[in-house]
Structure formats: structure tokens, C-alpha cells
Amino acid sequence: MEPLGDKARVFNSRNTRLMREKIMGGQVHKQLLYPLITIAVVFGVWQLAANHYNSEFMMPSPCKTMVTFASVVHDPEVIKNLLITLKRVLTGFFYALLIGVPLGFLMGYSKTAMRLFDPLIDSLRQIPIMAWVPLTIVWFGLGDGPTIFLITFSGVFPIIINTVAGVQNISRDYYNAARSMGGGSWSIFTKIIVPASLPDILIGSRVAVGLGWMSVI
Amino acid sequence: MELKVESISKKFKNDSSFQTVLKDLDFTVREGQFVTLLGPSGCGKTTLLTIIAGFQAASGGRVLINGCQVTRPGPDRGFVFQNYALFPWMTVRDNILYPMKQRKVPGKEREKRLEELLGMAQLEGKEKLFPHQLSGGMKQRVAFIRALAGKPEVLLMDEPLGAVDMQMRQSLQDDLEVLWLKDKTTVVMVTHDVDEAIYLSDRVIVMSAQEGKIVEDLPVRLPRPRDRKGMEYHKHKERLAEALRIAMGKRPESPEAKRQLCLA
Structure with a gap:
């Protein structure tokens, strides 16, 4: 790894x-x-x-x-289209969070999960976003589907990678401190892992929204 | 309460060879004792402390607390980290409440204990602050009372004053002693500072750089608070300095030889 x-x-x-x-x-x-x-x-x-x-x-x-x-x-027409785009970006971003954050936690915490998913994610990440366009049109037809898929797709990687980095950067001392005060797995997850990696998750999200706007076209 | 260290060994694997850090260490700590592990850096004193805490496993031997073998970290052993390891995303209050919540202490009792601990450490009114808003000394006191909050059987401290300068260190030692005298929990502390060891502890165990062998086990029976300039204090200090020299693998320097050097 x-x-x-x-x-x-x-x-x-x-x-x-x-x-x-x-x-x-x-x-x-x-x-x-x-x-x-x-x-x-x-x-x-x-x-x-x-x-x-x-x-x-x-x-x-x-x-x-x-x-x-x-x-x-x-122009009301322009505003309408702007709102449609905004909705697509937010929907796509929401899905990216839904997939990226749990996966990031898993990969950051467990080495096995890291070994399982890292090759897949690393290779998918390299595919240019435009190469997906024809395929997604075949898969989802010509509606919101392809756009939302592409926004999710471009946003999910920065979220995963930053969440993983956030979890990996947590000092061992925090885990040890929590465990020596009687903290169980759930408490360590909610009270240590989540708050400690939150700043990185937010950074990942910021990048994801930016990339989302770029893949709207 | 009785903490028993039974023929503890620890080996680390380097590429091909094994490096023995601790070999067959034995000692017993009685209820209410303040014991210090003193030794040159690299003698394995912190390793031993983390084995007692259960953060890592020993390669051989066992640690017993009231006859129960230690296998993992638990609330019966409080730990004060060198860098305090206060949770920066929690306020002082939440940091101190954390161990009590984990032990499912009822809300009312929790608040009472919190008040008591804050009073003990003279931190009233600071409970809403975050750790980064505290001075070094306050952080140290929060770390200390947080470790005590869950009422551990024994408190383990890894160079709790390692990160502060000389003057600050002495005044923090006073604070620490005052806090400890109020609670009288059994303590095992790690340090490399001779003065700190004598000032605070009832018993000093000096570990050697070679496999952590115990070269000296010195009881300190001076009345508290201790006079750093007193004759007895000075004698203890010299004896420990000598033991440390042996621990580092140097030839012991006898007081006789030293005097002759001074005269010459």
C-alpha cells in the first residue's frame, strides 16, 4: 500500500x-x-x-x-436553466458524499479495505470524464441521468481520497486515549474518527463541488 | 490495588535480527505508591509503560492488576500522554466527561465529579474553552484530571512534563504533586529527569539502556513538599545520578574520585 x-x-x-x-x-x-x-x-x-x-x-x-x-x-428562461443545473450539481454531489464518505472511512481505517478498493479506485480515477459521455447516454438515456452520473463520478474521488487522508492522519494517541478511558468501537467512530477527519472531508467536498460544476457541460 | 509486572520481555524485529528492548523485568507497585521509571533515552521505559497500558503486547511475561492479566487498554488504567492527547474538537468539559460517559456514570454524579475535578485543578470557569485556548500548564492539568475522571486503579504518565522548559517544569511539578496528594491514586510515571523523579516519587526504579535491566530501586522517604536544596535530597540525587551513569553503560564515578578532581 x-x-x-x-x-x-x-x-x-x-x-x-x-x-x-x-x-x-x-x-x-x-x-x-x-x-x-x-x-x-x-x-x-x-x-x-x-x-x-x-x-x-x-x-x-x-x-x-x-x-x-x-x-x-x-431572463426567466436563463434562471430556470440555472436552477436545473444547480439541482443536478447538488444531486450529483449528494450521491458523491453518500458513496465517498463511508468508503473513505472504511479505507482509511482498515488496511484490508484499502487493499481491496485502492487498485479499482486508482484505475477508475484515471479515465477522462469525457470518455464516459457516450457510455452514460447509452446507460441512462438523454435526461438528467448522464449529467448527474458524471458529476457524482468526478466528485467522488476527491471525497474518498481526502476522507482516507483525514482518517489516516489521526494520531494513534487519540485512539489509545479513548480506549484507555473505556471507549468502545462505536464511541471511537463517532467521537474520534468523525470529528477528527471532518476538516479533510470538507476540503474534499469543496473540491468535489468545484469539479461538479466543471462536468456540468 | 496491586500492579505486578512479571518477567516482561519485549523484542522488536528489525529486517532480519531481533532487538531486545526489555528482558525479564519484575517489580510490584503497591496501592497509593508514586513510582517513577527513570532511565536514559532508549532504555525501554516508555515501551514498558505502554505495555502496562495495553497499547502494545509484550513478547513474554505478563502484567497483572489485582491479579487480572492485562490484554488491552482499559479504564482501570488512566494514561497521561506526553503531548496530552486532549481531543481538540471537544471543550475542556467534554474532554473530562468523556471517560465518565464511557463508564456510564449517571448524569448527576457526572456533573458533581466534574465540579470536583475542576476545583481540584483550579480550572473553574475554563470548562467551555477548547484545548488550543489553554496554556501549557492548564493543558497538563486537564490531561491529568481527565485521566482521573474515570477513577482508574492506577495512573500511568509518560513524561507528562517533557515538553516544557526548566522553570515551568518545576512549578508544574508542584502543581502535579498538589493534585496527586489530593487524590492519592497509584502512579507509575516515566521520566529521564533525576530531579523530577526525586521531587515527586515515593520510589524510583532506574532502568538500564541494556535490555531495560533494573539497576537501582530506590525508595524516597523524604517529607513532602520536598526541599530541593536539602542535604538528604541532594544525597538521593547523587545516588540516582550515579545509577543513571551505570544505566548508560558508563563506568561509575565514585564521590572519592570526583573530590580528587576538584582539588586538582
Whole structure:
């Protein structure tokens, strides 16, 4: 069994402190100012490119794009489709959690489970998502089915891998401490394994939702 | 309560050869005794402690508590970890309640014991904090009372003050002694610090780097709290330092030879 460290790092950035600062925030004005600078620079470059091409078809100017965007957002048809997509992403993500988290717990805790599932998961993981498209259409027909399957499929691996890493990273001392205080298997699972690996599961979920949006198309 | 270590051996397998860490160790700890295992690093003292705790199995021999053989970790043996191992996702309160919940202590009694323990460790008002919000000394006290909360027969401590600096260490030793005097649970502590061993324990067992052989089993009968500058204290200290030198496999340095060196 190979250590999971490297694989997990591909998906999770492990900068939980950065995340916390991002969420809690210390200085509000800095939080607003810096993103605004980025946006301004991007718009500037965009405008320059638009001037260069001088063609609305090749490269529309940022102003024009914003105006069109505003009108499109009010269109009920667009909102309806947006909601449909949102529903698909959430359904797919839900299934990914449903499969990924238990499997991750199992593989993180038991070496036997790891040996059983790791080869399968590692090989499935490598298949490009687009290669599944024709097959899933054959399997599920042309409805929501293929999309949801693909969203689940792309999201399940980061969830599994991060959950496994989360469980494997739990210090032996915590298990020993719990057992020397009379903790049984169920108590160790609910009071130690779940809370200790929760941050990693959340990181995996974040990646999964992101990948889900990307596989919508 | 009686803790009996009977011809405990421990071998580790390295690629092809076996490395013997402990060989045929015997000793008995009586009720209420504070016993310290002292030895150079690598002498297997922590290994022995984890075998008593049941975290790992011995290669030979057995550990008996009140005549019952130890096979796995259990609530009859509390353990204080070197890094405290407080659960960071639980508050101080939940950390201390954990062992009592596992032992199915009724709610009312649980609250009463919690109050009592917090009072003992002078941690009233801190029960809603998380471990990362506590100072090192407070963490150590929480770890200590958490291990006591389930009323273990014996408390095992693995270098409980290993991670703090010298001054802090001495004041924490005072805290630890005060806490222990209030409870008088049987204690087996591991340390590599001679001063700590004499200051806290009723009996010091010095283990050798060679297969953990016991080179000295010294009772300390000084009145508590102990005077670190006293004559008797100093004598004990010298005797243990000598034993440690033997334990490390060095030639014993007699006081005679030392005096001559000073004069020269």
C-alpha cells in the first residue's frame, strides 16, 4: 500500500488557516480592496484586447459584456436553466458524499479495505470524464441521468481520497486515549474518527463541488 | 490495588535480527505508591509503560492488576500522554466527561465529579474553552484530571512534563504533586529527569539502556513538599545520578574520585 500523502495533496491545498482567515476575515477593507484590484486589472487587459481586435464577435469589450449579462440575468428562461443545473450539481454531489464518505472511512481505517478498493479506485480515477459521455447516454438515456452520473463520478474521488487522508492522519494517541478511558468501537467512530477527519472531508467536498460544476457541460 | 509486572520481555524485529528492548523485568507497585521509571533515552521505559497500558503486547511475561492479566487498554488504567492527547474538537468539559460517559456514570454524579475535578485543578470557569485556548500548564492539568475522571486503579504518565522548559517544569511539578496528594491514586510515571523523579516519587526504579535491566530501586522517604536544596535530597540525587551513569553503560564515578578532581 502506498502512502496517500502525495495523492491527497493533488486535491487539497491543506491551507486551512488561509481558509479560516478568508472566512472570518480580519480587515474588511483589505478583503474587499485586493479582489477589486484584481478585477480592475483583468478588465483593463480585456479592454485593451478588445480595442486591439476591434470586433464584437472576436472579442467583445467588457462594458458590452456586462450590459448583456445584466439583461440575461433577468431572463426567466436563463434562471430556470440555472436552477436545473444547480439541482443536478447538488444531486450529483449528494450521491458523491453518500458513496465517498463511508468508503473513505472504511479505507482509511482498515488496511484490508484499502487493499481491496485502492487498485479499482486508482484505475477508475484515471479515465477522462469525457470518455464516459457516450457510455452514460447509452446507460441512462438523454435526461438528467448522464449529467448527474458524471458529476457524482468526478466528485467522488476527491471525497474518498481526502476522507482516507483525514482518517489516516489521526494520531494513534487519540485512539489509545479513548480506549484507555473505556471507549468502545462505536464511541471511537463517532467521537474520534468523525470529528477528527471532518476538516479533510470538507476540503474534499469543496473540491468535489468545484469539479461538479466543471462536468456540468 | 496491586500492579505486578512479571518477567516482561519485549523484542522488536528489525529486517532480519531481533532487538531486545526489555528482558525479564519484575517489580510490584503497591496501592497509593508514586513510582517513577527513570532511565536514559532508549532504555525501554516508555515501551514498558505502554505495555502496562495495553497499547502494545509484550513478547513474554505478563502484567497483572489485582491479579487480572492485562490484554488491552482499559479504564482501570488512566494514561497521561506526553503531548496530552486532549481531543481538540471537544471543550475542556467534554474532554473530562468523556471517560465518565464511557463508564456510564449517571448524569448527576457526572456533573458533581466534574465540579470536583475542576476545583481540584483550579480550572473553574475554563470548562467551555477548547484545548488550543489553554496554556501549557492548564493543558497538563486537564490531561491529568481527565485521566482521573474515570477513577482508574492506577495512573500511568509518560513524561507528562517533557515538553516544557526548566522553570515551568518545576512549578508544574508542584502543581502535579498538589493534585496527586489530593487524590492519592497509584502512579507509575516515566521520566529521564533525576530531579523530577526525586521531587515527586515515593520510589524510583532506574532502568538500564541494556535490555531495560533494573539497576537501582530506590525508595524516597523524604517529607513532602520536598526541599530541593536539602542535604538528604541532594544525597538521593547523587545516588540516582550515579545509577543513571551505570544505566548508560558508563563506568561509575565514585564521590572519592570526583573530590580528587576538584582539588586538582
